[in-house]
Amino acid sequence: MGVIAGVYQLRICLKRPMEILVGAPGRHTFPAGWYVYTGSARHGLVQRVARHLRHHKRTHWHIDYLLAAADHVEAFVLPGGKPTECELHAGLEGGRVLIPGFGASDCHCESHLAWFRKRPEIRLMPWREFIRDCRLY
Numbered sequence: 435m436g437v438i439a440g441v442y443q444l445r446i447c448l449k450r451p452m453e454i455l456v457g458a459p460g461r462h463t464f465p466a467g468w469y470v471y472t473g474s475a476r477h478g479l480v481q482r483v484a485r486h487l488r489h490h491k492r493t494h495w496h497i498d499y500l501l502a503a504a505d506h507v508e509a510f511v512l513p514g515g516k517p518t519e520c521e522l523h524a525g526l527e528g529g530r531v532l533i534p535g536f537g538a539s540d541c542h543c544e545s546h547l548a549w550f551r552k553r554p555e556i557r558l559m560p561w562r563e564f565i566r567d568c569r570l571y
C-alpha cells in the first residue's frame with residue numbers, strides 16, 4: 435500500500451483565534467472556525483495523511499503549523515489522479531482565503547487553505563473508512 439497516489443482534505447477545527455508563525459509566509463492571526471486544507475501525494479497517500487495526523491513531528495509544510503495549534507483534525511481521501519488537488523480545492527464552496535499562497539507554492543492557486551465560519555461538508559471518503567478498506571487498492 436506504499437504507492438497509492440491521490441488527493442486529500444483535512445478539516446480542521448480551531449476553537450479560539452490563534453496567532454501562528456507559519457514558515458515563510460510569516461506571522462498570521464487565524465480566526466476561530468473551520469479550515470479545509472487540500473493536498474495531494476503522488477506516492478504514499480497513506481503515509482502523507484498519517485503524518486498530518488501525527489501529533490509530534492517537525493514543522494515542514496505550512497499546514498504543519500496550523501495542525502500543531504488545531505483542536506481537532508479529520509482527514510478525507512480520494513485515491514487516484516482525478517480531480518487534481520487544485521480542482522478539488524477550487525470546488526469548495528463558501529470558504530475564504532485568509533493567507534494567500536498557503537499550501538500553494540507549487541501551483542497557481544491563490545491558496546490551498548480555506549476558512550469557514552460553520553463546519554463545511556467534505557465529499558471525499560473519511561480516512562478511517564479508507565484505511566479499513568485499504569488493502570483493496
Ligand SMILES: [Zn+2]
Nearest residue numbers: 520541542543
Ligand atoms: Zn493549486
